[in-house]
Amino acid sequence: MEKAMTREAWSTTLVELAESRPEIVVLSADLMKATLASRFSDRFPDRSFNVGVAEQDLVGVAAGLALTGKIPVVATFAVFLLMRACEQVRTDVCYPKLNVKLIGTAGGFSFGLGGVTHATTEDLSIARTLPNMTVLAPADYAETCQAMRAAIDHPGPVYLRVGRSAEPVIYHSGCPFQIGRANVLRPGEDVSLLACGSMVFEALQAADILAGQGLTARVVDMHTLKPLDTSAVLSAAAESRAILTIEEHTVIxxxxxxxxxxxxxxxxxxxxxxxxxxxxxxxxxxADYLRQVYGLHGEGIAREALALLEAT
Structure with a gap:
């Protein structure tokens, strides 16, 4: 099974974009190497800023740079970015709708070995509540590349969640990506599996298991949580018997x-x-252990889908 790290995807793509976009700058809070923002800082040292372990300052500096016409890309662990610096993200970036891109790495279970202080399962909830914020959770390497490109071109604040560990490749040949438009990866009429991030692959695995039992499962890659593709949701409701959402995140x-x-x-x-x-x-x-513990794997998703269908 081919795997690749989404944190490599965003940084590699950004370096490519920055070759012809001098307004792009990168900031981190003593985590250049851990987030792989170092790919950018190695190539463009004069456009890279490490503020030290000071996440509130990190976001404030990014806001100031945005006011000068730069496109600041802020990279740190998701838990530090949207919790420790939540006030600055809300008030300094979202309130004036500044063109700042926030890269939350180590999202979900991908840094579960770091414990609750370094891993996060609440970031998408927090980001969704912030006015003017666009929220992206791509499924694999190729989609993260596309999401990074879309984020740079999209006016205003964007939160992009990426993982730390390597994840299975889903998009092998071409990856359609448009903010606010979900990708239907597989048709189905029995149950619709709506997933984001690393759970898209697991949803596909579950669909294979269900197919072995004579059931068809629609699999939808909901890479944009805000603005949500409501038409994809309503189509799933109209064209299947049940909907199961899957996320490596709190259900709240x-x-x-x-x-x-x-x-x-x-x-x-x-x-x-x-x-x-x-x-x-x-x-x-x-991540693999935690997915087994919480039933967020192909077999666990298939079991939940079966139980849901039996209750209809």
């Missing part, structure tokens, strides 16, 4: 909540369940 406020809000406001009745972290902190372990 993330993809599952966004889908539930869409269905409720549209007055759509469909069997529905959110699969992700419960209202709890994750235990410590690598």
């Amino acid at each position: 406020g993330g993809l599952g909540s966004a889908v539930a809000e869409t269905l409720a406001e549209a007055g759509v009745s469909v069997r529905f369940k959110r699969l992700g972290m419960a209202d709890a902190f994750a235990t410590e372990g690598n």
Whole structure:
């Protein structure tokens, strides 16, 4: 199985873009190497800024640079970016709608060995609540490259969640990407599996398992959580018997909540369940171990989908 790191994707793509975009600058808070922002700083040292372990200052400096016409790209662990510096992201970046791009690395279980202080399963919820923020959670290397390109071209604040460890490659030949438009990777009429980030691959695995039992599963890559592709959600509800959302994230406020809000406001009745972290902190372990613990793997998703269908 071919794998690649999404944190390599964003940094490699940014270096390519920066060759012809002198307004792009990169900032980090003593994590240039860990986030692979060092790919950029090695190539463009005069356009790279390391503020030290001071995440609030990191975001404030980025806001100031944006006001001068730069496109600041801020890279640090997601937990530090959207929790330690949440006020600055909200007030200094989102309120004036500045053109700052926020790269939250080590998202989900990808740095589970670091424990709850360094891994995060709440970042998408936080980012979704912030006015003017666009929220992206691409599925693999190729989609992260496309998401990085789209983020640079998109006016205003963007939060891009990437992992730390290598993840399976999904898009082998071409990767269509448009902010706010989901990708339907597989058709199906029995159940719709709506997933984001690393869970897209697991959803595809679950669809294969369900196919072995004579069931068809639609798999939708919901790479944009805000603005959500509501038409993709409503189509899934109209064309399948049940919807299961899957995310490496708390079920409170993330993809599952966004889908539930869409269905409720549209007055759509469909069997529905959110699969992700419960209202709890994750235990410590690598990504594969944690996915087994919390049922966020192909077999676990297939079991949940079967139970959902049996209840219809």
